[in-house]
Amino acid sequence: xxxxxxxxxxxxxxxxxxxxxxxxxxxxxxxxxxxxxxxxxxxxxxxxxxxxxxxxxxxxxxxxxxxxxxxxxxxxxxxxxxxxxxxxxxxxxxxxxxxxxxxxxxxxxxxxxxxxxxxxxxxxxxxxxxxxxxxxxxxxxxxxxxxxxxxxxxxxxxxxxxxxxxxxxxxxxxxxxxxxxxxxxxxx
Amino acid sequence: xxxxxxxxxxxxxxxxxxxxxxxxxxxxxxxxxxxxxxxxxxxxxxxxxxxxxxxxxxxxxxxxxxxxxxxxxxxxxxxxxxxxxxxxxxxxxxxxxxxxxxxxxxxxxxxxxxxxxxxxxxxxxxxxxxxxxxxxxxxxxxxxxxxxxxxxxxxxxxxxxxxxxxxxxxxxxxxxxxxxxxxxxxxxxxxxxxxxxxxxxx
Numbered sequence: 272x273x274x275x276x277x278x279x280x281x282x283x284x285x286x287x288x289x290x291x292x293x294x295x296x297x298x299x300x301x302x303x304x305x306x307x308x309x310x311x312x313x314x315x316x317x318x319x320x321x322x323x324x325x326x327x328x329x330x331x332x333x334x335x336x337x338x339x340x341x342x343x344x345x346x347x348x349x350x351x352x353x354x355x356x357x358x359x360x361x362x363x364x365x366x367x368x369x370x371x372x373x374x375x376x377x378x379x380x381x382x383x384x385x386x387x388x389x390x391x392x393x394x395x396x397x398x399x400x401x402x403x404x405x406x407x408x409x410x411x412x413x414x415x416x417x418x419x420x421x422x423x424x425x426x427x428x429x430x431x432x433x434x435x436x437x438x439x440x441x442x443x444x445x446x447x448x449x450x451x452x453x454x455x456x457x458x459x
Numbered sequence: 460x461x462x463x464x465x466x467x468x469x470x471x472x473x474x475x476x477x478x479x480x481x482x483x484x485x486x487x488x489x490x491x492x493x494x495x496x497x498x499x500x501x502x503x504x505x506x507x508x509x510x511x512x513x514x515x516x517x518x519x520x521x522x523x524x525x526x527x528x529x530x531x532x533x534x535x536x537x538x539x540x541x542x543x544x545x546x547x548x549x550x551x552x553x554x555x556x557x558x559x560x561x562x563x564x565x566x567x568x569x570x571x572x573x574x575x576x577x578x579x580x581x582x583x584x585x586x587x588x589x590x591x592x593x594x595x596x597x598x599x600x601x602x603x604x605x606x607x608x609x610x611x612x613x614x615x616x617x618x619x620x621x622x623x624x625x626x627x628x629x630x631x632x633x634x635x636x637x638x639x640x641x642x643x644x645x646x647x648x649x650x651x652x653x654x655x656x657x658x659x660x661x
Contacts, residue, residue: 403579404543405644411578419576425640426582429570 274350276300279320287312301342301355306367309358313343313373316354322347325374330384334414337362339390343370362413366391387412470616482618489532489558490612492521496531496555498548501538503564503598510601522608528552533560533591533611538598539567539580542640545587549637549646552588557623560591560615562607565598572597586636589622 280292280300291303304312316322322345329342338359346353360367369392370377381392386401389410400406409416422428463471467487474480495517497507511517511524525531528551536548552561566572568584575582584590591614594607614620626633638645 402541402543404546405642416578418578421578422576422582425578426571427586428575429583 276352279350279352279354282320283312283315286315298351299353299355301357303357303359306358306360309343309356310368310370310373312356313345313370316345316356317373320347321349322352322354324348325370325377325380326353328377328380328384330388330390330412332362332388332412332414334362339365339388341367341384341390345374360390364391366393368392369394371395386410389413483616486616486618490521490615492532493523493608493612494525494530494532495522496525496528496534496551498534498536498551499538500536500540500544500548501565501567503537506564506598506601506604507535507537510604515601515605517605517608520605520608520612522605528554529556531555532558533562535562535564535604536568536584537564539565539572539574539577540584541579542581543579545581546641546646549588558615558620559623560611560620561588561622562611563590563593564596564604564607566595567597569593569595581640587633587640589625589633591620591622 276294276298280289280294280302283289283302284292287304287308289302289304289308292300293302294300302312324346326344326346329344331340331342333340339362341358341360343356343358344353345356358367367390369381371381371394378395378397381395382398382401384390385392385395385398386403386406387410392398403411411418411421471480471483474483495511497504499507509515511522517523528534532555534548534552534555540548552559563569563584567574567580568590571577571580571582574580581587585593592607592611594603596603599607611620634645
């Protein structure tokens with residue numbers, strides 16, 4: 272019997288409390304579970320179903336419903352399936368224990384999410400600043416972060432126009448005329 | 460004299476004093492060989508390889524790559540600069556030996572470009588570094604990049620490419636502007652010893 276993603280989801284559903292699941296397309300499935308079930312599901316995927324690698328951890332900010340959705344994407348090199356395990360955490364002061372112990376690369380993904388969304392990952396050994404240096408205040412990828420206001424406060428935008436600003440089309444015509452004249456002279 | 464083109468000869472005839480001729484000659488030699496340090500910061504990094512390779516062949520104009528900042532004459536900043544990148548760029552620029560020039564590609568270093576409302580890219584490069592030539596475009600094609608180099612060569616020949624001197628003379632202004640975005644994580648002092656040895660206050 273060939274392995275299908277439906278069989279896989281059924282096996283996971285037998286062992287864990289899955290609150291929702293769907294097959295997005297061939298070889299890609301998403302399943303929702305609670306935060307308590309997350310580590311169990313991921314360890315099961317890695318050790319029993321041979322999902323060798325964690326491709327990424329995504330984070331989406333659902334500000335209207337007041338939660339972050341974290342998606343752990345695991346990939347198998349034997350069946351070529353991708354499984355997204357999704358959990359929901361609250362937007363303020365949320366913390367999810369790290370999965371660094373399962374896949375080591377999770378350390379970097381979590382570091383980025385920590386910086387961009389402010390989700391805490393207790394147990395992560397390298398949760399320091401990543402892209403942003405010396406960042407204070409609200410993490411910038413949260414949707415209530417006002418990026419335009421931030422830019423106005425922190426950077427100087429160039430004022431409209433400058434001294435000696437010229438009309439581009441007029442200047443271009445002048446240049447072309449001068450070039451023509453030059454060519455004409457060379458031709459003579 | 461055979462290697463001089465018409466424009467050069469016309470310029471030479473206008474020079475009055477012998478010292479002016481020496482200056483002119485020094486600038487003429489300088490502009491013939493420009494070693495470029497391509498600092499690929501944004502999307503413009505992809506325009507540099509075609510510029511220097513067979514198709515557009517920048518070496519026709521004496522423009523070629525340099526291995527390290529200390530061997531380079533011009534630093535090409537290709538695209539937007541994140542705050543973190545800018546810090547590295549300033550360190551690189553301060554390591555370069557004079558005469559040194561800066562070419563900025565694309566609209567992002569000029570006014571922020573399409574990243575004008577980004578929290579993490581700077582909006583005006585010339586507040587932090589003395590830019591000699593900016594090439595507008597998003598991104599400028601290799602022809603435009605070469606045109607930028609031609610403009611720089613003209614500027615060198617006229618003796619007007621004085622970005623490095625401007626940086627030295629107005630170091631207070633530049634360092635203040637840099638401090639605005641770096642805050643207390645300023646560059647370490649040894650990156651510009653010539654400034655800090657004079658009792659700079661940062």
